[in-house]
Amino acid sequence: MRKSIAAAVGILLLALGACSAQPTAQTSGDAGDDAVAALNGKIIFGTEGTYAPFSYHDQATNELVGYDVEVAKAVAEKLGLEAEFAETTWDGIFAALESGRFNAIANEVELTEERKGIYDMSEAYSVSYPVAITRTDNTAINTVADLKGKTAGQSAGSNWGAKAEGYGATVETVPGFSEAVAAVQQGRIDFTLNDALAALDYFSTTKDTETKIAVEVTDDKVYQGFALKKDSGLLDAVNKALADLKADGTLKAIGEKYFGKDISQ
Numbered sequence: 001m002r003k004s005i006a007a008a009v010g011i012l013l014l015a016l017g018a019c020s021a022q023p024t025a026q027t028s029g030d031a032g033d034d035a036v037a038a039l040n041g042k043i044i045f046g047t048e049g050t051y052a053p054f055s056y057h058d059q060a061t062n063e064l065v066g067y068d069v070e071v072a073k074a075v076a077e078k079l080g081l082e083a084e085f086a087e088t089t090w091d092g093i094f095a096a097l098e099s100g101r102f103n104a105i106a107n108e109v110e111l112t113e114e115r116k117g118i119y120d121m122s123e124a125y126s127v128s129y130p131v132a133i134t135r136t137d138n139t140a141i142n143t144v145a146d147l148k149g150k151t152a153g154q155s156a157g158s159n160w161g162a163k164a165e166g167y168g169a170t171v172e173t174v175p176g177f178s179e180a181v182a183a184v185q186q187g188r189i190d191f192t193l194n195d196a197l198a199a200l201d202y203f204s205t206t207k208d209t210e211t212k213i214a215v216e217v218t219d220d221k222v223y224q225g226f227a228l229k230k231d232s233g234l235l236d237a238v239n240k241a242l243a244d245l246k247a248d249g250t251l252k253a254i255g256e257k258y259f260g261k262d263i264s265q
Contacts, residue, residue, distance in 0.1 A: 006090050035233030042082040044102035045072045045226075046067065049087035050176055053201040053258045054108050068257045071125050072106040072226075078241035090176065091156040092118075095231060104238070105227040108195060110159035115227065120235040123242050124223035125251060128265045130163055131199045132191045132215035135184055141214045143192055150190035153180040160193045167193075177202070179198070186208045197259055 017073070028209040047055040047068060054068040055232075064085055076083035086102045097105055111121050134141050141147065148168030154161030156173045164171050172189055174180045181202065182193035191214065199213055225242075228234055245251045 008259065016132055020166045024257065032153045032233060032235075032237040036079050036081065036237050038157055038233075039081060039103065042084050043076050043079065043104065044084045044086055045069075045104050045106040046093050046102040047072075047105070047107045048093070048176070049085075050178070051090075051107065051198065052205070066265075067126065067254060070254045070257075071245070071251065072104075074245050074254070075226075075238060078244055079170050079237055086107060090158060091173075094227070097227060100191045100229075103228065103232070103234070106133070108198075108224045109227045109231060111223045111225050112159060112162075120228040120232050122225040122228070122235065123239050124225045124244055124264070125245075126197075126224045126255075127265060128197050128222050128224070128263065129220055130160065130217045130222065131194050131196045131213045132193050132217075132235045133184060133199060133211050134191045134214040135187065136210055138212075138214065140191070143217060144217055145214065147191065147193075153183045153189040153192045155180075160195075163194045163220070169193075173228055179206070181211055191215075197263060201258075217260055 010034070012124075047064075049064055050054055051066075055064070057063065058065050061133040064087070069085065073083045085106075086096070088096050088101075090107070093105055093107060096102065107122070108117070108126065111124060115121055132141060132147060141150065144167055147164065150169050152161070152164035152169040152171050153174040154164055154171050155176055169191075172183075174183055174192075175238055177192070177194055177198060180189070183189045184192055185220045196213075196216065202208070203213070210223060226238060228238070242251075246264060252262040255261060255263040
């Protein structure tokens with residue numbers, strides 16, 4: 001009888017010891033799963049909806065389309081979520097993210113060190129370089145050095161405005177890319193700086209002959225990704241989704257659809 005009691009006590013102690021040996025903290029993967037689950041089946045992306053070919057409305061259907069829109073949808077699918085989009089202007093897009101209007105920004109957000117300190121910035125899903133657009137009859141701007149002392153039209157808070165200032169230009173604020181090009185055409189500014197891919201799409205779709213790409217800064221690579229609130233808990237999951245989309249060829253296919261080539265690397 002004593003041996004039976006002793007054996008039972010021994011088994012109980014072993015069981016308690018095994019329970020106490022289990023980790024009490026979640027792994028980072030579990031925490032990421034919890035953050036995704038907390039979205040209740042949908043993830044909302046903030047975007048402009050006026051920045052072709054990345055985020056814009058199809059003229060025939062008025063559907064929101066574009067490279068960034070399709071990448072966002074593909075990421076959402078990898079996460080088992082439905083993608084929704086909230087359209088807003090660029091100058092208010094980060095404030096809207098911080099206020100919780102949406103979960104992430106999908107709008108060619110450059111991955112700068114400053115932004116990485118303020119937001120959760122994903123791995124890059126597009127890579128490009130800056131170009132300067134001037135009037136066709138402008139012969140004063142031919143190189144990066146020529147931008148110094150000139151006036152650029154850029155959206156408030158955009159990375160292109162910061163780059164223009166870095167090249168020595170003075171920046172005047174405009175609402176968006178189309179307004180900047182219009183200001184160039186009217187001679188109100190000397191140039192506007194923007195993504196080479198956006199510029200090429202603009203010229204191929206509008207057939208604009210009043211402006212031109214005057215400078216291509218091909219050695220100044222620009223990497224773009226998603227911006228999320230700092231410590232969102234979603235970053236690892238989003239990065240894994242992007243890695244999977246690169247590996248399975250989805251990002252390449254989306255790039256080829258809009259640009260005729262893979263722009264994800």
